Amino acid sequence: xxxxxxxxxxxxxSGVGKGTVRAAIFESSQHQFEYSVSMTTRKQRPGEVDGKDxxxxxxxxxxxxxxxxxxxxxxxxxxxxxxxxxxxxNKTLDEGKDVFLEIEVQGALQVKEKVPDGVFIFLTPxxxxxxxxxxxxxxxDSLEVINERMAKARExxxxxxxxxxxVVNDEVxxxxxxxxxxxEAEHFRVDRVIGRYQAMLDAATQKIK
Ligand SMILES: Nc1nc2c(ncn2[C@@H]2O[C@H](COP(=O)(O)OP(=O)(O)O)[C@@H](O)[C@H]2O)c(=O)[nH]1
Ligand SMILES: Nc1ncnc2c1ncn2[C@@H]1O[C@H](COP(=O)(O)OP(=O)(O)O)[C@@H](O)[C@H]1O
Numbered sequence: 001x002x003x004x005x006x007x008x009x010x011x012x013x014s015g016v017g018k019g020t021v022r023a024a025i026f027e028s029s030q031h032q033f034e035y036s037v038s039m040t041t042r043k044q045r046p047g048e049v050d051g052k053d054x055x056x057x058x059x060x061x062x063x064x065x066x067x068x069x070x071x072x073x074x075x076x077x078x079x080x081x082x083x084x085x086x087x088x089x090n091k092t093l094d095e096g097k098d099v100f101l102e103i104e105v106q107g108a109l110q111v112k113e114k115v116p117d118g119v120f121i122f123l124t125p126x127x128x129x130x131x132x133x134x135x136x137x138x139x140x141d142s143l144e145v146i147n148e149r150m151a152k153a154r155e156x157x158x159x160x161x162x163x164x165x166x167v168v169n170d171e172v173x174x175x176x177x178x179x180x181x182x183x184e185a186e187h188f189r190v191d192r193v194i195g196r197y198q199a200m201l202d203a204a205t206q207k208i209k
Pocket of ligand 1: 042
């Protein structure tokens with residue numbers, strides 16, 4: 001069986017650029033990342049594709065899945081459910097591929113409980129004014145929703161200390177490189193790879209005797 005892949009949890013306030021940075025990472029990376037498509041009860045935005053951007057669901061169907069234990073995590077965010085289907089994540093990690101979750105903070109904290117050896121990365125804006133500009137500039141949300149998302153952002157930023165890494169998204173290519181370096185280094189962490197070297201460690205120990 002291949003070595004299990006890394007679970008990479010990518011969070012950050014709405015509008016910080018998670019989707020943009022993630023897309024650029026996937027485009028430019030030789031590395032084998034797989035994106036976990038989330039399920040949501042929010043309305044589909046123009047241009048979004050069901051099964052690619054999200055699995056769009058009713059509240060009833062979402063709640064059924066929660067009851068059946070089919071979600072790795074889920075959260076309510078600005079009036080809608082969002083969650084990660086469990087089966088795809090497990091199957092893909094078992095295949096030795098790294099899985100990328102793009103989720104908000106409450107969900108990330110649930111994943112941390114269940115998968116403590118995940119890699120938790122928080123994407124931050126350079127400052128809050130820039131965050132508001134990006135949310136407005138994207139043009140997908142009303143002023144009311146933008147205000148709700150900004151209030152949520154303040155709460156989320158307070159929880160940055162729960163993460164392993166904080167990456168500022170000042171310029172997309174810089175943020176992309178930072179995330180890629182983190183993932184690369186995580187692959188060489190001794191506690192992850194020690195099993196690979198067991199035979200050599202045993203042999204080395206014997207020689208000393
Ligand atoms: N907990 C959790 N949060 C998610 C999931 N999928 C997306 N989110 C987060 O839900 C929030 C709202 O997402 P969305 O409505 O698509 O807005 P956007 O991220 O600003 O485009 C964002 O912070 C997403 O990262 C998920 O599966 N679980
Ligand atoms: N580094 C950046 N500098 C300027 N604008 C950015 C940057 N990263 C993303 N954006 C823009 O900010 C808006 C929000 O980005 P998006 O990827 O949708 O955020 P999120 O997925 O975190 O909600 C988009 O219009 C995007 O083009």
